[in-house]
Amino acid sequence: MSALDIRGLEVFAGARRLLGPLDLSLEAGRCLALVGESGSGKSLSLAALLGLLPPGLQSRGELHVDGQAIALGSAAHARLPGRVLAWVPQDPQAALHPLRRVGDQLAESLRVLRGLDRAGAQREALALFGRLQLPDPPALLRRFPHQLSGGQRQRVLVALALAGRPRVLLADEPTSALDPRLAREALGLFDQLRAELGLAVLLVSHDLPMVAAHAQHLAILRGGELVESGPAEAVFARPAHAYTRELLAADRLPVAEAHAPGPELVRLKSVRITYAGQAAPVLSGIDLELRRGECLALVGESGSGKSSLGRALLRLMRRGVAGRILFDGEDLLAAPPGRLRALRRRIGVVFQDPSASLDPRMRVHALVSEPLRIHGLAGPAARRARAGELLQAVGLDPSLAGRWPHQLSGGQRQRVAIARALSTDPELLVCDEAVSALDAQHRAGVLALLGRLKRERGLALLFITHDFAAARALAERCAMLADGRLQAVGTPGDLLPGAVPAG
Template identity: 75%
Template structure:
């Protein structure tokens, strides 16, 4: 077996260099971690290797394999993707076709890449699903992506990547949307594939400690340049570059202050959520309270019921919700349309993916001003000043108001989402996995911002997450859900000490 080498990769937009020069060595059967914050050049590196750069960008450099060099963007380089280099995208929900069965998608790749007939492609698809430990492979092949869990969809992407017998897997943030247990399982599966099949793995991530547990070698990217390379053990023991030390420090989040809570704002009493056609409720008998000026973390693995409970609280479910959800003494579940609109003005929401929750056709100023217009809070002539104040409150420069979401970093987009959620001066802020897709530095910054806003505004904060480190840094109390039931509730430090931390 031989190693794959990347020599002098550069990506240019016109005369401006965006990335490089980047040179990497990936021995057969080994794992190399490529780590950096949002905008560091990780995704550009993957796109250049696969020949998938956007129009207007061009790549220079060579890939070396078995002593033979393949100039990037050349005709021979185009033969490598799928057969030598295989991509495992970040978001399986977006990467899989929602209207085609898993079998149709995988068998198409097998027939295209390996020339199999229909029967042979079906047999190989079954074998791949069995290798990746997907349950009931024959039934799974007949299913659609939305019928699978997040961890199962990730394994389907691995099956698609393995369809062409590749020698290198390019795993692009494969765990960013997974809870800690599923993330560990996904990376353990990559380790197994390296051992059993001899494939190499280029593991791209913003999570330095997680990657270092699986990658023998690390390359640290910053602003398009490799600032440090070496063994994982050596880099952790004595990081040489200041940026590497910043990445390591950003993962160590401080514990929150614990001010005395204010009056009770939210109470859930025996809340139940049931979906049509499901054998058992998604949420059963949840009772808890949240006070002004307090953060309560709602923690659990995928499928625990935490997002269902959040949707019930926000009245985003049309049916199947029972019990009582009292907001400042009023039952949200019993509120009519007009009263519900008034109550919703007092509840802000920050979703997991700001790129999906912010309209890409609207500028930042219009996104933040939209709640002001909808609720008639600020006259048209005063909205610009109000938007500027909101952007300043979340640490964004006023000139960003003229930009579109795609022109911002991930951390900036999430701050815009928070500014938008604060536009109506809410009493309650609901954050649904608001930092799970961010790198360590942006995560630390957004958590510090939320802590400051909670302290300055007296906000009650419901923080829905699978990230125990984030919960520890922000929440005075934590509620742990498992299989739709509340299994622990109390001060976060005590809940953690009681062994309920899932990650």
Template identity: 40%
Template sequence: MTEHLLEVRDLSVRFHTATGTVNAVNGISWHLDRGETLAILGESGSGKSVSASAIMNLIDMPPGEIVSGEILFDGVDLLKATDEDRRSLNGKRISMIFQDPLSHLNPVYPVGWQIAETAMAHGQGRAEAYARTLQLMERVGIPNAKAAMKKYPHEFSGGQRQRLMIAMALVLKPDILIADEPTTALDVTVQAEVLSLLEELQEETGMGLLLITHDLGVVAEAAGRAVVMEGGRIVERGTPRDLYHNAQHPYTRKLLAAAPGRGEMRKAGEARRPILEVRDLKKNYGAFVALKGVGFDLHAGETLAVVGESGSGKSTVARLMLRLEEASGGAVRWRGEDLLTKSPRQMGELRRHLQMVFQDPTQSLNPHMSVFEIISEAWVIHPGIVPKSQWRSRVNQLLDQVGLKAEHAERHPHQFSGGQRQRIAIARALALEPDLIICDEAVSALDVSIQAQVIALLGKLRDELGIAFIFIAHDLPVVRDFADRVLVMQQGEIVEQGSVEQIFEAPRETYTQKLLAAGLDADPDVQAERRRIRMALADG
């Protein structure tokens, strides 16, 4: 029998916590061959990242414990190897890139040094390591790579930071690359570029690629085989086409049913007086012009989606509207009053009606406060909305609405996954019963079923309470299902706007067509056609 490059046999992992034992992985088995891409698909808590951490020896023991199993790499059981042997393999023959590159890149060292340090730690000389670093940074598409080596992580975009992580992982030409949610927070075009880059590098080196993801579109685009995990167990396995067209397990069918982009598109409502009017909004950072005169209207109960790549100016619009930054020109009229002329005190009062859910909940949630304190703080700042005697029950109700449990109220943000932290941020925004919620990539990190649940919740609030949404997103299928109208932004300007139907069915601009072609779909056949369109557009 042919020996697999990597084989996991009957692996079980559990964690001993203050509230009891958690069986995170329960007797899973799978294999990965050289040159193959295997996807481990599942939602938060399914055990997919824990199994990858066991391969890399990244599980803290205690509280973690590997109860049973084997992890065979080139026929050798890694679980029986010494720590020294594991360190010699990690980075050199088995590498890993993580979901959030900013938290895995050291903020006080230049990126070139960090990549070269990986090579030097495994015995390469300084000159050789830096030459290899420059070569890899050029290969993964970092502009002006020689100068970029001296820059720090915060000076790069999210997509560029992920490319730097890929370069770091590949510096020693590993046999296996583990990619843990490598494209979750990236714009659609950058996401497509990163997956294409991984595919090209795999063809060049013959490495095995293990993709850990909750995104069915990533599986359709990149994987040759997939295993589906739920509750620490593998419930189904097969090719992406088999899983999509002939899913057997109820959990797999549930994931497919929750995939966005298949619902009926919303029809534009009747023309009425707008509650928000943005006119000629501008923002300059020195000589750099970030916004070049953006204007649009928003009506009560309407969802206006703003799409575009990183750097297009969509998040800048949101920050200027809420006076988190000062505009260089223009007007933002909320129910006829210009927000840009309000005093800080007046803006503080208005923010009860204008809420924002930020892209990164790790930075927007206070790590020293419990979830109960984070949500109820809104009623301390704006008294009179909820009587203090009802705070506990209202917090529990909000947590239930966003798919969390009442007992989560006493935990702190670091005790949750990224998707769970985003749900907490949404609950905090809903606590003030606002008229407008600005969602800045608010569902980009959520599992597909939770994403569907949250979008359904936001849609219900919109329909029942008349809440309006400005929905900044890179996930175009979600935009298709949720929005009424769409603004497409590029380099600080609106290049196209229209109803959801017009933008998705008959886009006029080439840039809009490229965005749509870069989106990922759970159907492998649809995804193959989008790949063909991407290649045709790239060829002109």
């Protein structure tokens, strides 16, 4: 039985069509996955369905619910979100209000969408948290988003989506920020809700292995056009369109070739990290080394301390770090401000989300050359020329130097972030989940770029990731964190047997 039929969905910017026409059917109790590279129109489709298109864009088409045709943009369409259509955004940390308790946010949705009084909203909130298997619902309702784990925040978003008893869940990249275990749990939860409540799920994802395990139907977008659709099993087994074959090929990453590393560049000795207000350390007894020309993958589940260790190495944590972090023989933790500034010129960093790490008010050439300006290494003309060289080095056309970040694709933005990290010719590059937000093609391209730069420049790479396949494709060695301790160090093949690509 169809829960929602989408007919002739189109999105325009003036006279230019950005998306469509799309015809899709969402069946009760089943999952339809919408797949494609960054910029293909996946999230734009969800925004049009929810009536959340940005200013300047217009939608056209119809939604069919219970035999009734509802025009996009009409008053009837405006009544669907929250009640018929519910949205699970990509980033729980950004979607939840940081200054309000999660219980208050859920109770507000219940009162608005279902007209419940305060006591009724409280009872229903407890019931929803229980259904979603959140621990100790009464206590959890009183917490703020930052006091929850990544998996718990994701389930709170699902509770908010279920508040209006919708028929269709629109899930926008719900696993991209989660480690493999939490990603499996999140999609397993959607499967459970489909079975128990008869929900239809429209899953936007670039994680093809996850899609293969959970979606019954597949729709492939490219440049705003639907290029292939059909039963997921058939599309994966016999892809008809060349673009679908490219997507599947890009997700199969090669294993990194072993290279003899150079001399030691970084050594961590008995590093211990403690956050204010917490009695137990986040990490303790960490001993690691990293050599020139080598990539060390730091892996572990969410909350294992991977990013904390990276921030400690970058001296982005002012307090709570004990032990020694030696960079080329000098202790970063003991370095005075002037010396620390000089050492930081030799270290580059690439963060997870280029949309957040690149200043939207700066053009590409200014972003790439910003470290040169900060360290006083060149004048304006030389910085502009250097930006062009760096863009070329990371596989981008220097003509992009005059663009703004929003005018680039996700893969292009991450390459700009890498170019910026290389601007001072660093000897160490710290990559914190640098490919987790990218689709399969951009992910493969950025990993190949990092591997080439490592070989050509003799860079040492600390690659922080929960993506086992990416670790196997780039790293010579792997360090696994769990329960605040370093559990094992070895080759990715030894520590990550049977690793499969993960978004």
